[in-house]
Amino acid sequence: MSDPMEQFKVVFFEECSELLVNLEEGLMLLQRGENDGETMNAVFRAVHSIKGGAGAFGFDALVGFAHIQETLLDEMRSNAIEIKPEYIDVLLQAFDILSELVGAAQREDAVDKNYGAEAAQAMKKIMETSGTVEVKTEQVSVDEEPQNIKTRHFNISFKPFEELYQRANEPILLIRELNDLGELDVELNTSDMPDITEMDAELAYFSWKFVLITEFGEDAIEEVFEFVEGDCELIITEEIAATTEITTAETDPDAVRQGAQKTAVAKTSGGETVVSQSIRVELDKVDRLVNMVGELVITQAMLREQGSQLLVEQYPNLVQGIEELSRHIRDLQESVMAIRAQPVKSVFSRMPRLVRELTASLDKKARLVMTGEETEVDKTVTERIGDPLMHMIRNSVDHGLESPTDRLDAGKEEEGTIHLSAFHRGGRIFIEIEDDGAGINREVVLKKAIENGLVSPDATLSDEEINNLIFLPGFSTAESVTNVSGRGVGMDVVRKNIQSLGGRISISSKSGKGSKFTMSLPLTLAVMDGMVVEIGGEKFVLPLVNIIQTLRPTPKEINSLPDGRNLMMFRDEYIFLVPLYDVFDVEDAITNPCEGLVVVVEGDGGMLMGFIVDDLVNQQQVVIKSLETNYELIEGVSGATILGNGRVSLIIDIATVQEMVSRQYAEPQKYVTETETPSSRNSSLAQTSMEVH
Amino acid sequence: MTTIVANDTSSDEKIRESAQIRQYISFNVGKELYAVEITTVREIKGWIPTTSLPNSPNYMRGVINLRGVIVPVFDLRTRFRRGKTEPGKNHVVIIVKLDERTIGILVDAVSDILTISSEEILAVPDQDVNPEYAFMEGLVAVEEKMVAIIKPKLLFDMELVPDMDTEIEPEAEVA
Numbered sequence: 095m096s097d098p099m100e101q102f103k104v105v106f107f108e109e110c111s112e113l114l115v116n117l118e119e120g121l122m123l124l125q126r127g128e129n130d131g132e133t134m135n136a137v138f139r140a141v142h143s144i145k146g147g148a149g150a151f152g153f154d155a156l157v158g159f160a161h162i163q164e165t166l167l168d169e170m171r172s173n174a175i176e177i178k179p180e181y182i183d184v185l186l187q188a189f190d191i192l193s194e195l196v197g198a199a200q201r202e203d204a205v206d207k208n209y210g211a212e213a214a215q216a217m218k219k220i221m222e223t224s225g226t227v228e229v230k231t232e233q234v235s236v237d238e239e240p241q242n243i244k245t246r247h248f249n250i251s252f253k254p255f256e257e258l259y260q261r262a263n264e265p266i267l268l269i270r271e272l273n274d275l276g277e278l279d280v281e282l283n284t285s286d287m288p289d290i291t292e293m294d295a296e297l298a299y300f301s302w303k304f305v306l307i308t309e310f311g312e313d314a315i316e317e318v319f320e321f322v323e324g325d326c327e328l329i330i331t332e333e334i335a336a337t338t339e340i341t342t343a344e345t346d347p348d349a350v351r352q353g354a355q356k357t358a359v360a361k362t363s364g365g366e367t368v369v370s371q372s373i374r375v376e377l378d379k380v381d382r383l384v385n386m387v388g389e390l391v392i393t394q395a396m397l398r399e400q401g402s403q404l405l406v407e408q409y410p411n412l413v414q415g416i417e418e419l420s421r422h423i424r425d426l427q428e429s430v431m432a433i434r435a436q437p438v439k440s441v442f443s444r445m446p447r448l449v450r451e452l453t454a455s456l457d458k459k460a461r462l463v464m465t466g467e468e469t470e471v472d473k474t475v476t477e478r479i480g481d482p483l484m485h486m487i488r489n490s491v492d493h494g495l496e497s498p499t500d501r502l503d504a505g506k507e508e509e510g511t512i513h514l515s516a517f518h519r520g521g522r523i524f525i526e527i528e529d530d531g532a533g534i535n536r537e538v539v540l541k542k543a544i545e546n547g548l549v550s551p552d553a554t555l556s557d558e559e560i561n562n563l564i565f566l567p568g569f570s571t572a573e574s575v576t577n578v579s580g581r582g583v584g585m586d587v588v589r590k591n592i593q594s595l596g597g598r599i600s601i602s603s604k605s606g607k608g609s610k611f612t613m614s615l616p617l618t619l620a621v622m623d624g625m626v627v628e629i630g631g632e633k634f635v636l637p638l639v640n641i642i643q644t645l646r647p648t649p650k651e652i653n654s655l656p657d658g659r660n661l662m663m664f665r666d667e668y669i670f671l672v673p674l675y676d677v678f679d680v681e682d683a684i685t686n687p688c689e690g691l692v693v694v695v696e697g698d699g700g701m702l703m704g705f706i707v708d709d710l711v712n713q714q715q716v717v718i719k720s721l722e723t724n725y726e727l728i729e730g731v732s733g734a735t736i737l738g739n740g741r742v743s744l745i746i747d748i749a750t751v752q753e754m755v756s757r758q759y760a761e762p763q764k765y766v767t768e769t770e771t772p773s774s775r776n777s778s779l780a781q782t783s784m785e786v787h
Numbered sequence: 788m789t790t791i792v793a794n795d796t797s798s799d800e801k802i803r804e805s806a807q808i809r810q811y812i813s814f815n816v817g818k819e820l821y822a823v824e825i826t827t828v829r830e831i832k833g834w835i836p837t838t839s840l841p842n843s844p845n846y847m848r849g850v851i852n853l854r855g856v857i858v859p860v861f862d863l864r865t866r867f868r869r870g871k872t873e874p875g876k877n878h879v880v881i882i883v884k885l886d887e888r889t890i891g892i893l894v895d896a897v898s899d900i901l902t903i904s905s906e907e908i909l910a911v912p913d914q915d916v917n918p919e920y921a922f923m924e925g926l927v928a929v930e931e932k933m934v935a936i937i938k939p940k941l942l943f944d945m946e947l948v949p950d951m952d953t954e955i956e957p958e959a960e961v962a
Binding site for chain 1: 836837838839840841842843847849850851852855856857858859887888889890
């Protein structure tokens with residue numbers, strides 16, 4: 095069994111990550127000037143809790159830093175220091191350092207002593223200039239009413255319940271904190287202690303009586319016990335006697351109790367318990383559940399396949415039962431997937447700070463507008479979408495938005511707007527980043543692509559094709575690599591990341607008006623609606639969301655290009671026919687589209703293609719299984735699934751098939767040809783890996 | 788001279804205390820005998836049709852569904868450049884676990900369980916000069932027949948044998 099302390103640590107860090115999110119959110123609200131009082135309190139509590147936990151585990155660097163931040167926040171929430179935007183900036187910087195320190199503590203990394211010293215200094219300066227507080231490294235003395243200094247005398251009776259210990263609180267930490275407030279006299283009452291044979295290690299037997307002489311008020315004492323409220327019996331009484339009597343009071347506590355007493359607080363457990371609306375579950379357990387439901391979906395598909403051969407008249411109840419089972423399993427699966435769903439807020443909330451930092455270092459003015467933060471996506475998506483998103487925002491600010499003067503010249507507002515939005519549509523989640531900057535300068539893009547050898551000089555490309563050039567590896571339009579975006583990642587990596595999530599990305603851009611990047615991602619990564627198709631006896635699954643229509647063309651509708659590609663007339667435009675049997679190397683397939691079927695699918699950038707298949711089998715939910723677990727990624731395939739008959743079937747990844755086909759048929763004078771091997775492309779990527787516009 | 792300690796004899800086991808004794812599963816591919824360490828073997832199952840994967844080496848027969856997990860199946864005969872196995876109902880797939888991965892090896896038939904002392908394992912004569920035999924752990928003689936002990940990890944690791952496909956393709960196509 096692992097060390098219980100380690101388990102507490104795990105819980106502590108879990109809490110920290112949540113607290114840090116709350117903290118940042120709160121600071122963001124404050125920065126926008128939305129302070130309803132509770133926000134400031136929430137921010138303070140977050141730092142306070144982190145400090146408290148860190149103290150228990152002896153993360154001294156973290157405690158020291160959090161302490162300064164906490165002190166400043168305390169001053170702010172008590173209105174001793176005015177909340178100014180520049181102070182919030184300092185607090186945001188401090189937040190970064192705090193996050194880093196938490197991370198370092200979690201990784202058990204050593205922290206440089208001077209780490210965060212600058213931010214700590216900045217915070218101290220605020221407190222000093224505001225003139226009310228003096229911060230020393232560990233000891234704080236807050237003097238709220240300087241004109242009225244006097245020591246006060248409190249009797250505190252503290253009896254923890256077992257819940258207090260169960261919540262991993264430690265009386266010694268509270269006592270230490272009390273001790274920091276002033277002169278403390280501690281008396282431990284062990285009279286409730288049973289005989290050792292009857293003792294239950296899980297129960298609480300001790301109670302304490304404290305006599306505290308302090309310059310602080312009652313609220314300071316209450317604050318010490320803020321986090322054990324309800325888990326203990328706490329009585330704070332103030333001895334109103336004059337300071338001169340303190341000596342007697344100390345020597346004779348009973349005498350004090352007989353004196354004038356004022357019962358301040360008496361709180362017991364029970365009354366104010368807040369009913370929790372959520373529970374914390376290990377991700378492993380959820381994933382097991384997800385897998386189990388996946389198996390259930392497969393079994394159900396199997397039953398349905400068997401059931402479809404039965405005669406309804408003969409087994410009406412069985413057939414109906416199978417139908418109902420299918421419906422229930424679908425509901426069950428949706429509910430289970432909803433457990434893994436998280437609002438994209440957790441990712442979006444990192445962006446405002448990024449924009450702030452970027453605009454400051456680039457001398458630009460930008461406003462980030464976010465909508466749809468509550469849109470829920472699978473946890474894996476929120477985990478892996480962060481980096482690509484940050485990269486795209488960086489691009490928008492760095493390359494998309496013009497400088498304030500250029501904007502004024504162009505008759506726009508000085509401040510640029512970046513609109514980050516998320517929404518659901520058609521079973522997928524869309525995330526859009528739209529800026530009102532200069533738009534993609536296609537001339538520059540094309541020129542750069544030609545320079546980098548990605549396009550031949552005499553190529554004629556459509557606007558959309560030029561836009562899409564920025565996704566090619568080794569592409570950059572940035573005149574110079576700025577330190578903002580020069581992190582060695584290009585849009586090709588962004589696209590790869592999004593594709594690995596089963597997503598797609600597209601751009602639209604209007605010169606002078608701005609650009610819009612649209613990402614579409616699957617709602618879940620475990621199950622999807624698929625169309626099972628047959629090609630030469632093998633069954634493949636096409637994602638249903640990509641399918642526009644299925645039809646059998648007449649020979650008249652098929653036309654050939656000199657390079658051998660076939661075109662089909664579809665809704666008044668020519669679309670390419672993709673011989674899937676060729677792409678996937680299947681024998682004995684129907685090669686003539688007029689004998690088989692053509693499934694019209696939408697690929698990257700809205701491009702339509704006609705996939706030639708033998709036949710449609712059925713439409714069903716499929717559970718996505720990884721090929722990489724035991725083998726490796728196969729180009730053109732996003733994963734595998736198990737059909738009702740127990741056989742494995744490959745799920746076709748339309749975007750990569752599109753890539754494969756365009757590579758295969760790429761005209762030598764237009765795009766990169768196949769003769770350029772991946773390795774040579776990689777090396778050109780390494781040399782020119784830069785940002786894109 | 789190597790001897791084999793058969794399963795049912797334990798008479799001279801004490802003498803070999805210093806040597807490491809391991810059990811192996813031996814199997815046939817054509818007339819040849821091969822063996823893998825028994826602890827890596829998860830199960831042995833009869834041949835079931837695979838779903839072939841595009842753009843894979845030819846010794847990769849495709850994937851099967853092993854209780855909800857997608858497992859690749861490799862044809863040992865093709866890997867050894869002896870053509871393609873035409874699997875029937877007597878062919879078996881040995882499911883082995885290699886570190887994180889689970890793979891299946893298509894062989895003709897399982898032969899025996901061998902208990903072999905590490906002292907009995909002989910080196911492959913030209914292993915140093917012929918890297919193609921890196922997958923062989925050693926050779927052992929059982930009842931005067933040679934058994935090659937193989938390490939499946941090296942045999943089918945795509946990164947270690949990336950160009951196997953092009954190397955063996957011409958021969959394999961003939962078969």
